[in-house]
Amino acid sequence: MLTYQTAGESHGKGLAALVDGFPAGVPLDSAFIDAELRRRQGGYGRGGRQKIETDSAEILTGIWRGVSMGSPILLWVKNRDYKIDEMPTPTQPRPGHGDLTGSMKYGQGIRPILERSSARETAARVAAGALAKLLLRELEIDVVGFVSGVGAVDLTPDAATETLSAQELREIRDGNEIFSLRPDKDAEAKKAIDDARSAGDTIGGLIEVRVSNVPFGLGTHAQWSSKLDGRIAQAVAAIQAMKGVEIGAGFALAKTPGSLAHDEILWDASLRSTRSLGFVRPTNRCGGLEAGMTNGCPIVVRAAMKPIPTLLKPLRSIDLATLEPVEAAYERSDACAISAASVVVENVVAFEIAAAIVDKFGGDSLEEIKARMELQQKTLELRLPR
Numbered sequence: 001m002l003t004y005q006t007a008g009e010s011h012g013k014g015l016a017a018l019v020d021g022f023p024a025g026v027p028l029d030s031a032f033i034d035a036e037l038r039r040r041q042g043g044y045g046r047g048g049r050q051k052i053e054t055d056s057a058e059i060l061t062g063i064w065r066g067v068s069m070g071s072p073i074l075l076w077v078k079n080r081d082y083k084i085d086e087m088p089t090p091t092q093p094r095p096g097h098g099d100l101t102g103s104m105k106y107g108q109g110i111r112p113i114l115e116r117s118s119a120r121e122t123a124a125r126v127a128a129g130a131l132a133k134l135l136l137r138e139l140e141i142d143v144v145g146f147v148s149g150v151g152a153v154d155l156t157p158d159a160a161t162e163t164l165s166a167q168e169l170r171e172i173r174d175g176n177e178i179f180s181l182r183p184d185k186d187a188e189a190k191k192a193i194d195d196a197r198s199a200g201d202t203i204g205g206l207i208e209v210r211v212s213n214v215p216f217g218l219g220t221h222a223q224w225s226s227k228l229d230g231r232i233a234q235a236v237a238a239i240q241a242m243k244g245v246e247i248g249a250g251f252a253l254a255k256t257p258g259s260l261a262h263d264e265i266l267w268d269a270s271l272r273s274t275r276s277l278g279f280v281r282p283t284n285r286c287g288g289l290e291a292g293m294t295n296g297c298p299i300v301v302r303a304a305m306k307p308i309p310t311l312l313k314p315l316r317s318i319d320l321a322t323l324e325p326v327e328a329a330y331e332r333s334d335a336c337a338i339s340a341a342s343v344v345v346e347n348v349v350a351f352e353i354a355a356a357i358v359d360k361f362g363g364d365s366l367e368e369i370k371a372r373m374e375l376q377q378k379t380l381e382l383r384l385p386r
Helices: 030-041 099-106 111-117 119-138 159-163 166-173 183-198 228-237 250-255 338-361 366-382
Strands: 003-008 014-020 057-059 073-078 142-150 205-212 242-247 299-305 316-318 325-327
Touching (some): 003 119, 030 057, 030 119, 030 338, 119 142, 119 338, 142 183, 142 338, 166 205, 205 338, 228 242, 228 299, 228 338, 242 250, 299 338
Antiparallel strands (some): 057 073, 142 205, 205 299, 242 299, 316 325
């Protein structure tokens, strides 16, 4: 199994991601991992913390001569803003944060809770996801995430983007500060963020991730805990501030008749030797997943991010020291972190796809995985009528 755990606090010494089950033989491109970490720090609407930190990941274990060894890999992202022992302990919990519940649950006050529940922790998840992308890159699987909405500003990409390559999508996304596929609406999205900041408020948004060239049969229908759509949904929902996850057309299907909700199955003999095996869908409302398994279509995942709960104009709260009404505490924050969040969502999805690859094809090394993927392709082709 390919798994990871994270450790570290917002103002602690740093953040760690321990990745276990990563196959041997994968070139470990530190520059690529660092580039993903820099993307996470970018985007419009970020706060002062990003001016302090310049994230990079040190690969402490599991590497030999620039290649993975098959043993656990420890990624370390150092915090420049290390001052956890000097930080005050607020007593005014923020609505929408883990302050109240965590302080009551663990009995140590708010500081230990906000330090670990902070979205700063996602730097470790991005590092782990970027590592997983290095495996996917060797298998010609592409993962691209982007912003599809900022507050009330709709940034849904044009239908024409569905025919673009992953590299073309990345070029459009990376060409604007919102990280969307609608650069023509960049100014409108920025204004929404600026208006929120001026009002002492925050706004959220929508994120979409597309995974292309995925092989048939990742995940399984046989056990609920192994369904790939469930694993992806859990990974995305566990990201700070995420409050909704959908696969494919998702929630819209609840209002759609069955005749218009499902993807008809057609056949194109010229595609028989591709990963789609020649099966063609005029639509992809299922988002590439049926009964918990990949069906040859691109995987499409969307996530809804709520506004950040730390407000310049705080909401009402209760002082835990006196139980008197007060305004909630303020910690340095962003007006909108949807662009950064899109990088996080993209990378946690990438890790789940890589984990599903390892589950499906096993193998201690990249060489074995490639060989087994080729064997599966030939086996599937033999199952088709001649």
